[in-house]
Amino acid sequence: MNFELAIERLKSEGFKRTPSREAILRLLELEDRYLSAGDVKKALAADHPTMSQDTVYRNLTSFSELKILEETELGGERKFRMHCDRHGHHHHFICMDCGRTEELDVCPMEQVSRALPAFVIDDHKFEVYGQCPDCRSAS
Amino acid sequence: MNFELAIERLKSEGFKRTPSREAILRLLELEDRYLSAGDVKKALAADHPTMSQDTVYRNLTSFSELKILEETELGGERKFRMHCDRHGHHHHFICMDCGRTEELDVCPMEQVSRALPAFVIDDHKFEVYGQCPDCRSAS
DNA sequence: TTTCCAATTCGGAATGACTACGATTTACTT
């Protein structure tokens, strides 16, 4: 997912193109890692000093619902990143130093489904946390 | 893990045996599922009306650090349950209706380690969410 | 048993992420 595609999806879903939304999406495209609402607000403070918290949270939530963004919860905070382009299901390694991610192919859900035939499975979360090669060599 | 074992571990680590700690541990032993700090406080309100939030949170955190409890974050809340007795590493299915859990054997971390040799892996989270057989037939 | 002190608890206030809301502004249609 990138800025242009995101704007297209917003339009096709009946959302308006506003300066706030453009700024938030441009930032997330540029950063390419998980950011909190606070991170977004701070990063945009210089160019958009009057953008309210409400606007940041409301748009991040909308973007997540539209699958423009991926969302996770980390350290008691909601975090958002541009939705990956890869086809189909995937999980992430997340660097706890810089927030950057690495996509993971493995997912054990087929085994789990087989092991729990009487259970209704609605969702799952698989995330790996650590230090990426860049941050490793920098520390 | 059960009440007696938990009390032993507290003693061996130099923690005092207090009515608050006994009540919290007895509740968690009885419930055998993930509870939030608020759940614990509410459940103990009848017998321990003066137990403060601070006491609940501080003890839950201590118990978690001592591996008396297992902890996860769900819906923006920290949740705690008695630590499972099983040997070694495991994950959980969590019923979103009643909070009860089912232990899972599968864990894909070996594959992940092999796939990311240049990354430092510190931690990971794998949880499956849905409805347990009891809640399924009740709904 | 009594004394004593560090650990624990209490009660309430502070923090921080997130949400709600009325008033105002704006993107987009006609």
Place this chain on the structure above:
DNA sequence: AAGTAAATCGTAGTCATTCCGAATTGGAAA
């Protein structure tokens, strides 16, 4: 160019969690 629903602003509210000083207490030592 006008009208309208959507979006934003600014602020206040909520909720989980943490902090803090004062009071209490468990358990070791005398």
